Amino acid sequence: MANAKGSAFLLAGGTDLLVRMKSGAIDPELIVDIKRIPATQAITKTASGFKIGAGVPCAQLGRDAALVKAWPGVVEAANLIGSDQVQGRCTVAGNLCNASPAADSVPAMVAARAKAAIVGAGGRRSVAVEKVVTGPGRTSLEKGEFIEAIVLPTPAPKSGDAYLRFTPRTEMDIAVCSAAVNLTLGPKGVVTAARVVLGAVAPTVVLVPAAAKAIIGSTLDDDALANLAAACEAACAPIDDKRGTVEFRTEVAGVLARRAAKLAYERAGGK
Amino acid sequence: MAGVHVSTTVNGDDVEFVCPGSESLLDVLRNRLGLTGAKEGCGTGDCGACSVTVDGQLVCACLMLGAEVEGRQVQTVEGMAQGDQLHPLQRQFIENAALQCGICTPGFLMAAKALLDRNPDPTETEIRYALAGNLCRCTGYDKIVRAVSATAKELSQEATTKGSKKR
Numbered sequence: 001m002a003n004a005k006g007s008a009f010l011l012a013g014g015t016d017l018l019v020r021m022k023s024g025a026i027d028p029e030l031i032v033d034i035k036r037i038p039a040t041q042a043i044t045k046t047a048s049g050f051k052i053g054a055g056v057p058c059a060q061l062g063r064d065a066a067l068v069k070a071w072p073g074v075v076e077a078a079n080l081i082g083s084d085q086v087q088g089r090c091t092v093a094g095n096l097c098n099a100s101p102a103a104d105s106v107p108a109m110v111a112a113r114a115k116a117a118i119v120g121a122g123g124r125r126s127v128a129v130e131k132v133v134t135g136p137g138r139t140s141l142e143k144g145e146f147i148e149a150i151v152l153p154t155p156a157p158k159s160g161d162a163y164l165r166f167t168p169r170t171e172m173d174i175a176v177c178s179a180a181v182n183l184t185l186g187p188k189g190v191v192t193a194a195r196v197v198l199g200a201v202a203p204t205v206v207l208v209p210a211a212a213k214a215i216i217g218s219t220l221d222d223d224a225l226a227n228l229a230a231a232c233e234a235a236c237a238p239i240d241d242k243r244g245t246v247e248f249r250t251e252v253a254g255v256l257a258r259r260a261a262k263l264a265y266e267r268a269g270g271k
Numbered sequence: 272m273a274g275v276h277v278s279t280t281v282n283g284d285d286v287e288f289v290c291p292g293s294e295s296l297l298d299v300l301r302n303r304l305g306l307t308g309a310k311e312g313c314g315t316g317d318c319g320a321c322s323v324t325v326d327g328q329l330v331c332a333c334l335m336l337g338a339e340v341e342g343r344q345v346q347t348v349e350g351m352a353q354g355d356q357l358h359p360l361q362r363q364f365i366e367n368a369a370l371q372c373g374i375c376t377p378g379f380l381m382a383a384k385a386l387l388d389r390n391p392d393p394t395e396t397e398i399r400y401a402l403a404g405n406l407c408r409c410t411g412y413d414k415i416v417r418a419v420s421a422t423a424k425e426l427s428q429e430a431t432t433k434g435s436k437k438r
Contacts, residue, residue: 011336018334019315021293031292033339059328083404084382086316088328089335171403172317 002121002144004030010146012040012055013089015082016098040148043067049153051117054093054146058105059084061092071152072267073161073180073260077108080165083172093147099133100174102200106133107180108163110207111195114152120145130197133204156193158185160267162260165199166252168243175200176244179232179256181264189219189270196228196261198253201236208235211257220265228261229254275338281306282350290337297321299337300347308348308377312406319405322378322385323347329385331404348377351384360384360422367418371409379405383419391430392423 001008006029011017020026034040040055043064050067058078061067068075074092081090081104092105096116106129114129121144129150134140141147155161161182167173178199186192196211211231218224238249274289281304288303297314300306300323312318314333321332324346325339351358360383363369370376379402386393386401393401398419399412407415 011339014336014339015316015334018295018336022295022314022333028293031336033336035339057328082316083319084385084401085319085322085329085331085404086334088330171400 001030001032006030008032010034012094013057013091015086015090016094034146049151052092052150052152054091054148054150056091057088058090058092058095059087062087067152070155071108071112071161073163073182073264074105074108074112074114074152077163077165077180078105080104080163092150096129096132096150097139097141097147099135099137099139099204101136101203101205102175102178103205104163104165104175104178104199107178107197107199107205108161109150109152110197110205111163111180111182112152112155112161113182113195114150116147117149117151118145119148124148126151130205130207135203155182156184158268159183160264160269162263162267164256164260164263166244166256174243177201177236177238177249177253177256179253179260181257181260183215183261183264183268185265185268185270189265191215191218191220191224191265194261196232196257198232198235198257201238201249201253203237206235208232208257211235215261220261220270225258225261229258232257277338277341279340279343279345281345282347288337292336292338294337295333296323296325296335296337296340296345297332299340300332300345303337306347306349310374310377312374312378316404317406318375318378319382319402320375320378322381322405324381324385327385327388329382346381348380351380358384359425360387360419363418363422363425364415367414367421369410369414369418370407375405375407375409379407379415383415383422386419387423387426391427393419395420 008030009028011033035055040053044051062079095103095105110130115126163180165175165178180197183194194212196208198206214227215224232254236250240246310320312320316331316334323332
Protein backbone atom coordinates (compact mmCIF):
# COMPACT_ATOMS: atom_id res chain seq x y z
CA MET A 1 0.00 0.00 0.00
CA ALA A 2 2.92 2.28 0.82
CA ASN A 3 4.07 2.01 -2.80
CA ALA A 4 0.71 2.85 -4.38
CA LYS A 5 0.95 5.81 -6.75
CA GLY A 6 -2.55 7.17 -6.12
CA SER A 7 -4.94 6.74 -3.23
CA ALA A 8 -4.92 3.34 -1.56
CA PHE A 9 -7.77 1.98 0.54
CA LEU A 10 -8.12 -0.98 2.80
CA LEU A 11 -11.20 -3.15 2.28
CA ALA A 12 -12.84 -4.91 5.22
CA GLY A 13 -16.65 -5.16 5.04
CA GLY A 14 -16.83 -2.60 2.24
CA THR A 15 -20.30 -1.35 3.19
CA ASP A 16 -19.01 2.23 3.45
CA LEU A 17 -16.07 2.04 1.01
CA LEU A 18 -18.12 0.78 -1.96
CA VAL A 19 -20.81 3.40 -1.37
CA ARG A 20 -18.15 6.13 -1.39
CA MET A 21 -16.66 4.70 -4.59
CA LYS A 22 -20.11 4.55 -6.19
CA SER A 23 -20.87 8.17 -5.30
CA GLY A 24 -17.54 9.26 -6.78
CA ALA A 25 -16.31 10.61 -3.43
CA ILE A 26 -13.20 8.44 -3.83
CA ASP A 27 -11.51 6.78 -6.79
CA PRO A 28 -8.97 4.35 -5.37
CA GLU A 29 -5.87 3.47 -7.31
CA LEU A 30 -5.41 0.44 -5.08
CA ILE A 31 -7.80 -1.56 -2.86
CA VAL A 32 -6.35 -4.13 -0.47
CA ASP A 33 -8.81 -6.78 0.78
CA ILE A 34 -7.65 -7.86 4.25
CA LYS A 35 -10.23 -10.61 4.72
CA ARG A 36 -7.97 -13.41 3.42
CA ILE A 37 -5.67 -12.84 6.42
CA PRO A 38 -7.01 -15.40 8.94
CA ALA A 39 -6.49 -13.18 12.02
CA THR A 40 -8.80 -10.52 10.57
CA GLN A 41 -11.63 -13.07 10.46
CA ALA A 42 -11.49 -14.27 14.05
CA ILE A 43 -12.97 -13.34 17.42
CA THR A 44 -10.30 -14.52 19.86
CA LYS A 45 -10.87 -14.96 23.58
CA THR A 46 -7.69 -13.92 25.36
CA ALA A 47 -6.64 -13.81 29.00
CA SER A 48 -7.51 -10.12 29.11
CA GLY A 49 -10.67 -10.13 27.01
CA PHE A 50 -11.74 -10.41 23.38
CA LYS A 51 -9.94 -9.52 20.17
CA ILE A 52 -12.28 -8.88 17.25
CA GLY A 53 -10.43 -8.99 13.91
CA ALA A 54 -10.97 -6.03 11.57
CA GLY A 55 -12.69 -8.23 8.97
CA VAL A 56 -15.21 -9.90 11.31
CA PRO A 57 -18.75 -9.10 10.13
CA CYS A 58 -21.12 -7.80 12.80
CA ALA A 59 -23.44 -10.80 12.33
CA GLN A 60 -20.58 -12.99 13.63
CA LEU A 61 -20.53 -11.02 16.90
CA GLY A 62 -24.15 -12.01 17.50
CA ARG A 63 -23.32 -15.69 16.95
CA ASP A 64 -20.43 -15.67 19.47
CA ALA A 65 -22.07 -16.86 22.70
CA ALA A 66 -19.13 -15.91 24.96
CA LEU A 67 -18.97 -12.38 23.53
CA VAL A 68 -22.75 -11.92 23.81
CA LYS A 69 -22.57 -13.02 27.45
CA ALA A 70 -19.65 -10.71 28.29
CA TRP A 71 -20.65 -7.60 26.30
CA PRO A 72 -24.37 -7.78 25.40
CA GLY A 73 -24.51 -4.00 24.87
CA VAL A 74 -21.64 -3.95 22.39
CA VAL A 75 -23.17 -6.84 20.45
CA GLU A 76 -26.68 -5.33 20.39
CA ALA A 77 -25.21 -2.06 19.12
CA ALA A 78 -23.20 -3.79 16.38
CA ASN A 79 -26.24 -5.84 15.36
CA LEU A 80 -28.37 -2.70 14.89
CA ILE A 81 -26.27 -1.58 11.90
CA GLY A 82 -28.17 -1.93 8.61
CA SER A 83 -29.99 -5.02 7.35
CA ASP A 84 -29.18 -8.74 7.46
CA GLN A 85 -27.42 -8.17 4.13
CA VAL A 86 -25.27 -5.40 5.61
CA GLN A 87 -24.71 -7.36 8.84
CA GLY A 88 -23.08 -10.09 6.78
CA ARG A 89 -20.36 -7.66 5.71
CA CYS A 90 -20.05 -4.63 7.98
CA THR A 91 -17.43 -4.56 10.76
CA VAL A 92 -17.02 -2.69 14.05
CA ALA A 93 -13.52 -1.55 13.03
CA GLY A 94 -15.03 -0.11 9.85
CA ASN A 95 -17.87 1.49 11.79
CA LEU A 96 -15.23 3.24 13.89
CA CYS A 97 -13.07 4.31 10.92
CA ASN A 98 -16.09 5.68 9.02
CA ALA A 99 -16.19 8.18 11.88
CA SER A 100 -19.89 8.99 11.81
CA PRO A 101 -21.17 10.69 14.99
CA ALA A 102 -24.20 8.37 14.70
CA ALA A 103 -22.22 5.11 14.44
CA ASP A 104 -24.12 2.53 16.50
CA SER A 105 -21.24 0.39 17.72
CA VAL A 106 -18.96 3.23 18.80
CA PRO A 107 -20.75 4.50 21.95
CA ALA A 108 -21.04 0.90 23.19
CA MET A 109 -17.34 0.24 22.49
CA VAL A 110 -16.32 3.43 24.31
CA ALA A 111 -18.51 2.51 27.28
CA ALA A 112 -16.83 -0.91 27.31
CA ARG A 113 -13.33 0.66 27.40
CA ALA A 114 -12.50 -0.92 24.04
CA LYS A 115 -9.16 -0.27 22.42
CA ALA A 116 -8.24 -0.11 18.75
CA ALA A 117 -5.18 -2.16 17.81
CA ILE A 118 -3.53 0.01 15.16
CA VAL A 119 -0.78 -1.15 12.81
CA GLY A 120 1.28 0.84 10.35
CA ALA A 121 4.71 1.12 8.78
CA GLY A 122 5.96 2.57 12.08
CA GLY A 123 4.80 -0.42 14.12
CA ARG A 124 1.85 -1.15 16.36
CA ARG A 125 0.01 0.97 18.91
CA SER A 126 -3.07 0.58 21.04
CA VAL A 127 -5.46 3.52 21.34
CA ALA A 128 -8.68 3.96 23.33
CA VAL A 129 -11.62 3.91 20.90
CA GLU A 130 -12.73 7.40 21.98
CA LYS A 131 -9.36 8.78 20.80
CA VAL A 132 -9.74 7.41 17.25
CA VAL A 133 -12.50 9.67 15.90
CA THR A 134 -11.67 13.38 15.85
CA GLY A 135 -14.71 14.68 13.93
CA PRO A 136 -17.30 13.66 11.35
CA GLY A 137 -15.41 11.50 8.79
CA ARG A 138 -12.06 12.23 10.45
CA THR A 139 -9.81 9.96 12.52
CA SER A 140 -6.49 10.24 14.32
CA LEU A 141 -5.04 7.41 12.20
CA GLU A 142 -1.83 8.47 10.46
CA LYS A 143 -1.37 7.93 6.73
CA GLY A 144 -0.50 4.27 6.23
CA GLU A 145 -2.05 3.15 9.52
CA PHE A 146 -5.07 0.93 9.88
CA ILE A 147 -6.99 -0.86 12.63
CA GLU A 148 -6.24 -4.59 12.71
CA ALA A 149 -8.56 -5.44 15.60
CA ILE A 150 -10.85 -4.08 18.29
CA VAL A 151 -9.89 -5.28 21.76
CA LEU A 152 -12.51 -5.54 24.51
CA PRO A 153 -11.45 -6.15 28.12
CA THR A 154 -12.89 -8.93 30.27
CA PRO A 155 -15.81 -7.31 32.10
CA ALA A 156 -15.38 -6.83 35.86
CA PRO A 157 -17.50 -9.19 37.99
CA LYS A 158 -21.10 -7.97 38.43
CA SER A 159 -20.94 -5.70 35.39
CA GLY A 160 -23.46 -5.02 32.66
CA ASP A 161 -23.66 -2.91 29.53
CA ALA A 162 -26.46 -1.73 27.26
CA TYR A 163 -26.99 0.37 24.13
CA LEU A 164 -30.19 2.08 23.00
CA ARG A 165 -30.89 4.37 20.08
CA PHE A 166 -33.80 6.39 18.76
CA THR A 167 -34.73 5.98 15.08
CA PRO A 168 -38.00 6.81 13.29
CA ARG A 169 -37.93 3.36 11.62
CA THR A 170 -37.32 0.22 13.68
CA GLU A 171 -34.72 -1.12 11.25
CA MET A 172 -32.49 0.24 8.50
CA ASP A 173 -32.14 3.67 10.01
CA ILE A 174 -29.45 5.91 11.45
CA ALA A 175 -29.52 6.94 15.10
CA VAL A 176 -31.08 10.36 15.77
CA CYS A 177 -29.46 9.98 19.16
CA SER A 178 -28.17 7.08 21.21
CA ALA A 179 -26.78 6.12 24.61
CA ALA A 180 -24.52 3.39 25.95
CA VAL A 181 -23.96 2.56 29.60
CA ASN A 182 -21.48 0.14 31.18
CA LEU A 183 -21.57 -0.22 34.96
CA THR A 184 -20.25 -2.39 37.78
CA LEU A 185 -22.02 -3.18 41.06
CA GLY A 186 -20.59 -3.61 44.54
CA PRO A 187 -22.29 -4.99 47.66
CA LYS A 188 -26.04 -4.28 48.04
CA GLY A 189 -26.40 -3.29 44.40
CA VAL A 190 -24.46 -0.03 44.73
CA VAL A 191 -22.91 1.20 41.47
CA THR A 192 -19.13 1.32 41.96
CA ALA A 193 -17.99 2.19 38.43
CA ALA A 194 -19.77 3.48 35.33
CA ARG A 195 -19.18 4.78 31.82
CA VAL A 196 -21.95 6.74 30.07
CA VAL A 197 -21.57 7.56 26.37
CA LEU A 198 -23.86 9.43 23.99
CA GLY A 199 -24.01 9.17 20.19
CA ALA A 200 -25.29 11.53 17.46
CA VAL A 201 -25.48 14.56 19.77
CA ALA A 202 -22.06 16.08 18.95
CA PRO A 203 -19.39 15.88 16.21
CA THR A 204 -18.02 12.73 17.88
CA VAL A 205 -19.52 10.35 20.42
CA VAL A 206 -19.31 11.88 23.90
CA LEU A 207 -18.09 10.20 27.05
CA VAL A 208 -19.96 11.90 29.91
CA PRO A 209 -18.03 11.53 33.20
CA ALA A 210 -20.56 13.75 35.01
CA ALA A 211 -23.33 11.30 34.11
CA ALA A 212 -21.26 8.39 35.43
CA LYS A 213 -20.58 10.34 38.62
CA ALA A 214 -24.34 10.89 39.04
CA ILE A 215 -24.99 7.16 39.42
CA ILE A 216 -21.78 5.98 41.12
CA GLY A 217 -22.54 5.33 44.80
CA SER A 218 -26.27 4.96 44.12
CA THR A 219 -28.57 1.98 43.65
CA LEU A 220 -29.94 3.73 40.57
CA ASP A 221 -32.76 5.38 42.50
CA ASP A 222 -34.96 8.01 40.86
CA ASP A 223 -32.81 10.93 42.05
CA ALA A 224 -29.64 9.36 40.66
CA LEU A 225 -31.36 8.66 37.33
CA ALA A 226 -32.65 12.24 37.15
CA ASN A 227 -29.12 13.54 37.77
CA LEU A 228 -27.80 11.15 35.11
CA ALA A 229 -30.31 12.46 32.58
CA ALA A 230 -29.53 16.08 33.46
CA ALA A 231 -25.78 15.47 33.06
CA CYS A 232 -26.41 13.84 29.67
CA GLU A 233 -28.57 16.74 28.49
CA ALA A 234 -25.82 19.16 29.53
CA ALA A 235 -23.28 17.23 27.46
CA CYS A 236 -25.32 17.45 24.23
CA ALA A 237 -24.34 19.80 21.39
CA PRO A 238 -26.33 18.25 18.52
CA ILE A 239 -27.11 19.44 15.02
CA ASP A 240 -30.60 20.63 14.13
CA ASP A 241 -31.98 18.87 11.07
CA LYS A 242 -35.10 17.22 9.67
CA ARG A 243 -34.27 14.02 11.54
CA GLY A 244 -34.31 15.69 14.95
CA THR A 245 -34.23 19.14 16.48
CA VAL A 246 -31.65 20.18 19.06
CA GLU A 247 -34.31 20.12 21.79
CA PHE A 248 -35.57 16.67 20.77
CA ARG A 249 -32.13 15.08 20.54
CA THR A 250 -31.11 16.60 23.87
CA GLU A 251 -34.17 15.40 25.75
CA VAL A 252 -34.15 11.92 24.18
CA ALA A 253 -30.44 11.50 24.99
CA GLY A 254 -31.30 11.82 28.69
CA VAL A 255 -34.23 9.40 28.37
CA LEU A 256 -32.16 6.80 26.50
CA ALA A 257 -29.27 7.08 28.98
CA ARG A 258 -31.68 6.50 31.85
CA ARG A 259 -33.19 3.43 30.16
CA ALA A 260 -29.78 2.08 29.14
CA ALA A 261 -28.55 2.50 32.73
CA LYS A 262 -31.52 0.51 34.04
CA LEU A 263 -30.92 -2.24 31.49
CA ALA A 264 -27.18 -2.38 32.27
CA TYR A 265 -28.03 -2.48 36.00
CA GLU A 266 -30.34 -5.49 35.48
CA ARG A 267 -27.70 -7.23 33.38
CA ALA A 268 -25.16 -6.66 36.15
CA GLY A 269 -27.49 -8.55 38.49
CA GLY A 270 -28.95 -5.51 40.27
CA LYS A 271 -32.62 -5.50 41.26
CA MET B 272 -7.48 -0.20 -12.06
CA ALA B 273 -5.93 -3.37 -13.50
CA GLY B 274 -8.05 -6.40 -14.38
CA VAL B 275 -8.36 -9.16 -11.80
CA HIS B 276 -8.77 -12.79 -12.81
CA VAL B 277 -11.33 -14.56 -10.63
CA SER B 278 -12.28 -18.24 -10.39
CA THR B 279 -15.45 -18.89 -8.45
CA THR B 280 -18.63 -20.98 -8.29
CA VAL B 281 -21.98 -19.46 -9.21
CA ASN B 282 -25.14 -21.55 -8.68
CA GLY B 283 -22.96 -24.66 -8.58
CA ASP B 284 -21.15 -23.95 -11.86
CA ASP B 285 -17.44 -23.18 -12.08
CA VAL B 286 -17.04 -19.70 -13.50
CA GLU B 287 -14.05 -17.59 -14.47
CA PHE B 288 -14.01 -13.91 -15.33
CA VAL B 289 -11.72 -10.91 -15.54
CA CYS B 290 -12.97 -7.61 -14.13
CA PRO B 291 -11.53 -4.29 -13.01
CA GLY B 292 -10.64 -4.43 -9.31
CA SER B 293 -13.20 -1.75 -8.53
CA GLU B 294 -16.13 -3.52 -10.26
CA SER B 295 -18.98 -4.63 -8.00
CA LEU B 296 -20.14 -8.23 -7.80
CA LEU B 297 -23.51 -6.97 -9.05
CA ASP B 298 -21.99 -5.58 -12.26
CA VAL B 299 -20.03 -8.80 -12.72
CA LEU B 300 -23.15 -10.94 -12.35
CA ARG B 301 -25.28 -8.79 -14.65
CA ASN B 302 -22.83 -7.59 -17.28
CA ARG B 303 -20.18 -10.31 -17.45
CA LEU B 304 -22.06 -13.48 -16.48
CA GLY B 305 -25.47 -12.58 -17.94
CA LEU B 306 -27.24 -13.23 -14.65
CA THR B 307 -29.68 -10.32 -14.57
CA GLY B 308 -31.89 -11.63 -11.74
CA ALA B 309 -30.15 -9.48 -9.15
CA LYS B 310 -31.22 -5.88 -9.77
CA GLU B 311 -29.61 -2.55 -9.06
CA GLY B 312 -32.15 -0.50 -7.12
CA CYS B 313 -30.00 1.90 -5.12
CA GLY B 314 -26.40 0.70 -5.44
CA THR B 315 -25.82 1.64 -1.81
CA GLY B 316 -27.11 -1.36 0.17
CA ASP B 317 -30.43 0.20 1.14
CA CYS B 318 -32.94 -1.63 -1.10
CA GLY B 319 -31.81 -5.26 -1.17
CA ALA B 320 -32.80 -5.80 -4.83
CA CYS B 321 -29.32 -7.21 -5.52
CA SER B 322 -29.40 -9.75 -2.64
CA VAL B 323 -27.38 -12.91 -3.29
CA THR B 324 -25.59 -15.32 -0.98
CA VAL B 325 -21.82 -15.80 -0.77
CA ASP B 326 -20.78 -18.95 1.12
CA GLY B 327 -24.35 -19.04 2.45
CA GLN B 328 -24.25 -15.49 3.83
CA LEU B 329 -26.87 -13.09 2.49
CA VAL B 330 -25.21 -9.97 1.06
CA CYS B 331 -25.92 -7.03 -1.22
CA ALA B 332 -24.04 -7.74 -4.46
CA CYS B 333 -23.66 -3.97 -4.94
CA LEU B 334 -21.61 -3.74 -1.73
CA MET B 335 -19.07 -6.39 -2.73
CA LEU B 336 -16.34 -6.33 -5.33
CA GLY B 337 -16.34 -9.04 -7.97
CA ALA B 338 -12.73 -9.75 -7.00
CA GLU B 339 -13.84 -10.70 -3.48
CA VAL B 340 -15.66 -13.89 -4.59
CA GLU B 341 -12.47 -15.74 -5.63
CA GLY B 342 -12.98 -19.34 -4.48
CA ARG B 343 -16.39 -18.62 -2.93
CA GLN B 344 -19.81 -20.17 -3.52
CA VAL B 345 -22.19 -17.59 -4.97
CA GLN B 346 -25.94 -18.27 -5.18
CA THR B 347 -28.31 -16.05 -7.14
CA VAL B 348 -32.05 -16.20 -7.81
CA GLU B 349 -31.28 -18.01 -11.08
CA GLY B 350 -30.20 -21.01 -9.01
CA MET B 351 -33.41 -21.29 -6.98
CA ALA B 352 -35.62 -23.27 -9.36
CA GLN B 353 -34.58 -26.81 -10.25
CA GLY B 354 -35.13 -26.99 -14.01
CA ASP B 355 -38.83 -26.27 -14.58
CA GLN B 356 -39.61 -26.90 -10.92
CA LEU B 357 -40.02 -23.59 -9.11
CA HIS B 358 -38.74 -23.30 -5.53
CA PRO B 359 -41.70 -23.35 -3.09
CA LEU B 360 -40.97 -19.69 -2.27
CA GLN B 361 -41.24 -18.75 -5.94
CA ARG B 362 -44.54 -20.67 -6.25
CA GLN B 363 -45.96 -19.11 -3.08
CA PHE B 364 -44.97 -15.62 -4.26
CA ILE B 365 -47.06 -16.24 -7.39
CA GLU B 366 -49.98 -17.84 -5.52
CA ASN B 367 -50.07 -15.03 -2.95
CA ALA B 368 -49.61 -12.28 -5.57
CA ALA B 369 -46.57 -11.13 -3.61
CA LEU B 370 -45.25 -9.05 -6.49
CA GLN B 371 -46.43 -6.43 -8.92
CA CYS B 372 -43.63 -4.83 -10.91
CA GLY B 373 -41.18 -7.57 -9.86
CA ILE B 374 -37.98 -5.52 -9.56
CA CYS B 375 -37.59 -6.30 -5.87
CA THR B 376 -38.71 -9.94 -6.13
CA PRO B 377 -35.34 -11.68 -6.74
CA GLY B 378 -33.91 -9.91 -3.69
CA PHE B 379 -36.92 -10.80 -1.54
CA LEU B 380 -36.70 -14.44 -2.66
CA MET B 381 -33.01 -14.67 -1.75
CA ALA B 382 -33.53 -12.93 1.62
CA ALA B 383 -36.58 -15.10 2.40
CA LYS B 384 -34.64 -18.25 1.49
CA ALA B 385 -31.75 -17.20 3.74
CA LEU B 386 -34.27 -16.70 6.56
CA LEU B 387 -35.99 -20.08 6.09
CA ASP B 388 -32.62 -21.85 5.81
CA ARG B 389 -31.69 -20.70 9.30
CA ASN B 390 -35.16 -20.44 10.84
CA PRO B 391 -37.70 -22.82 9.23
CA ASP B 392 -40.58 -21.60 11.41
CA PRO B 393 -40.35 -17.80 11.69
CA THR B 394 -43.01 -15.63 13.32
CA GLU B 395 -44.49 -12.74 11.34
CA THR B 396 -42.26 -10.35 13.33
CA GLU B 397 -39.17 -12.40 12.53
CA ILE B 398 -40.10 -12.39 8.84
CA ARG B 399 -40.56 -8.62 8.85
CA TYR B 400 -37.20 -8.06 10.59
CA ALA B 401 -35.41 -10.47 8.25
CA LEU B 402 -36.83 -8.68 5.20
CA ALA B 403 -36.19 -5.16 6.54
CA GLY B 404 -33.25 -4.81 4.15
CA ASN B 405 -35.49 -5.29 1.11
CA LEU B 406 -37.70 -2.49 -0.20
CA CYS B 407 -40.88 -2.96 -2.24
CA ARG B 408 -42.88 0.00 -3.49
CA CYS B 409 -45.81 -1.99 -4.91
CA THR B 410 -47.16 -4.58 -2.51
CA GLY B 411 -47.19 -2.95 0.90
CA TYR B 412 -45.27 -6.05 2.09
CA ASP B 413 -48.26 -7.95 3.52
CA LYS B 414 -48.53 -10.34 0.62
CA ILE B 415 -44.77 -10.96 0.70
CA VAL B 416 -44.91 -11.78 4.41
CA ARG B 417 -47.88 -14.09 3.78
CA ALA B 418 -46.03 -15.86 0.96
CA VAL B 419 -43.00 -16.49 3.16
CA SER B 420 -45.22 -17.69 6.00
CA ALA B 421 -47.11 -20.04 3.65
CA THR B 422 -43.82 -21.43 2.34
CA ALA B 423 -42.59 -22.12 5.86
CA LYS B 424 -45.83 -23.97 6.57
CA GLU B 425 -45.61 -25.91 3.33
CA LEU B 426 -42.00 -26.93 3.91
CA SER B 427 -42.67 -28.06 7.48
CA GLN B 428 -45.67 -30.17 6.36
CA GLU B 429 -43.56 -31.65 3.60
CA ALA B 430 -40.85 -32.44 6.16
CA THR B 431 -43.33 -34.27 8.41
CA THR B 432 -44.96 -36.27 5.60
CA LYS B 433 -41.77 -37.11 3.74
CA GLY B 434 -39.46 -37.60 6.69
CA SER B 435 -36.59 -35.15 6.93
CA LYS B 436 -36.31 -34.35 3.22
CA LYS B 437 -34.86 -30.90 2.74
CA ARG B 438 -35.12 -28.64 -0.27
